[in-house]
Amino acid sequence: MSEERTKEIIELVRSFGTRYLNEELTACTRRLCIALAQNRKLTITRGKKEIWAASIVYVIARANFLFDKENENFLTADVICDFFGTNKTTTANKATVIEKALNISHADKRFCTEEIIDSLSFVMTKDGFILPKKVVESKIESLVDEVIYEMADEEESREIEQFMAEQKKQEEAAAQAKKERRAEINREIAEKKRKKKEEEQVQKVGRQLKLW
Incomplete structure (x- = not known):
């Protein structure tokens, strides 16, 4: 049955x-x-x-x-x-x-x-570095002499997710700061060009007045 x-x-x-x-x-x-x-x-x-x-x-x-x-x-x-x-x-x-x-x-x-198992699997090198399994296998396998494969448990998975979220937040903040700095530089360049143009205009007017 x-x-x-x-x-x-x-x-x-x-x-x-x-x-x-x-x-x-x-x-x-x-x-x-x-x-x-x-x-x-x-x-x-x-x-x-x-x-x-x-x-x-x-x-x-x-x-x-x-x-x-x-x-x-x-x-x-x-x-x-x-x-x-x-x-x-x-x-x-x-x-x-x-x-x-x-x-x-x-x-x-x-x-x-x-895919799920690999995404939550990590390796520890003999020097104590903990790296994602995929990174080791796809990019730097030749640099790792000895690894210990570990599967994150539920609590560790939450910690990893929190860590990744914090990393993403920091990366986004850095990207935003870079974007704002670039905009600031562009404004400074535009302001310098404007002042230079005004100075050239003043000099041009001055030369014309002398001719009169």
Whole structure:
């Protein structure tokens, strides 16, 4: 019975994935289905299969930041629940139950895409420098003799996001200051040109008066 129900739920999430997700995200939903079937804390044979399917997609969406509008695979709870014909509150609550039972958090390696995992993975050089994994692999791999790969946990992820936001804020402030300084220099140049033109005009008038 459990195996049959698992297949039914997998088919439901596969149908959703075909319409709204890419292959990698669809594979994540399938892995979660299988993990649920093997979990003793939850019994997927109880309750409506549509609610289980919707909740599974909801968990994957949350773990992969799909509710973020800037994500290219952006989803809303309405899209998920409308597809499966489920209530948003019920689906969200069931998703939370699943996350707690399987100890799932944002960017969980088991149920996330490589892109999400890499974006929150960092390396530590033997000198103690912490760098984004992507930077090391794509730009300065040859300069790093020894690295320790680490996956940021949820609290560290928040700290990283705060740090990145502060960095962005500082960069924007620096860019604005540079823009204002450039405008100030342009005004100074324009003022010098204006004064020079006025002086030339005065000198011209002076020469004309002497001729008279």
